[in-house]
Amino acid sequence: MAGLYDDAFVEQLRQGLGEITHEWGLAPHCSVTTLNLSENATFKAVDPDTGHPVILRVHRPGYHDRDEIASELAWIDALRRDGVVATPMPLPCKNGNGIATMRAAGAERHVVAFEFMSGSEPTPQAGGIVSAFQELGAISARLHGHARRWQRPAAFRRKVWTYETMLGSRPLWGDWRDALGLTAEGRAVLDRTCRVLSERLAHYGEGPERFGLVHADLRLANLLVDQDRLGVIDFDDCGFSWFIYDFAAAVSFFEDDPVVPALQDAWVEGYRTVSPLADEDVAFLPTFIMLRRILLTAWIASHAETPTAQALGAPFTDVTVQLADAYLARTECSLAGQHE
DSSP states (O other), X not given: XXXXXXXHHHHHHHHHHHTTGGGGTOOTTOEEEEEEESSSEEXXXXXXXXXXXXXXXXXXXXXXXXXXXXXXXXXXXXXHXXXXXXXXXXXOOTTSOSOEEEEETTEEEEEEEEEOOOOBOOOTTSTTHHHHHHHHHHHHHHHHHHHHHOOOOTTOOOOBOOHHHHTSSSOTTOOGGGOTTOOHHHHHHHHHHHHHHHHHHHHHOOOTTTEEEEOOOOOGGGEEEETTEEEEOOOTTOEEEETTHHHHHHTTTOTTXXXXXXXXXXXXXXXXXXXXXXXXXXXXXXXXHHHHHHHHHHHHHHTTTXXXXXXXXXXXXXXXXXXXXXXXXXXXXXXXXXXX
């Protein structure tokens, strides 16, 4: 792998973690293996004395600072305490701190630990995916209800996900114009789509009933199914955004799959078993799906060294343009009907 997470650097991280596993009371000779390389690098440490696995997340520099990471852990602790969602417990270091540090490539890296959660990632084609999304809708509603009620600590600080920080002038995940393999014709389609998205989102607004603290990355890779339990992991992208953006994130990377409309219906049905969801909110779900898809296209370009980006590459951009073209056609047709 080229870039930040080349093989030599991942090995350096793995060895560095082996030197600090004692921070969580693990045996010095525990095994540390790579689990996932995405925004961050995630490893599994297994203590041979107990056999218990622990998940270690090494944060990518330049994304979240220490206070933002501490805020993520604070929300997870509150969600667990209030019984809102099944999610792994953050594991404090022996000194009581939630965040450890290590040095790699001359830079300080923040490290957090979580208990291991069993389960497997659902897939769009798997049996039971529709019922899983109905449960995910209910979980989303509980998360949003908690976010509205919870008294956040005074120092709480997380990223704000708006049009400007996604696709606009201050993009957190890179400029969509750098998308891999983007042609001049495709750029024109996406540029037009972004203008429509900006207008639509401005119309939708950011009132407290629609905008607040969300998980922001409920994609399939962050869901773990174990019999009747649907667990949610990885709150690393949690921040302030539109509540229904959580559904758009849930269909990340397979927005063009024919199963998506059924998943949307199931998610809405599940959500409404816990909390009201207006028809106008439901009508805006395709807009948030399109927003997320273009955001992911930018992420792939700015994180080209990750396995996910390398597996998807330029073909992902091509499908994004196709989806944008279809979105424009539907939106313009809908607007024309409103003016007749």
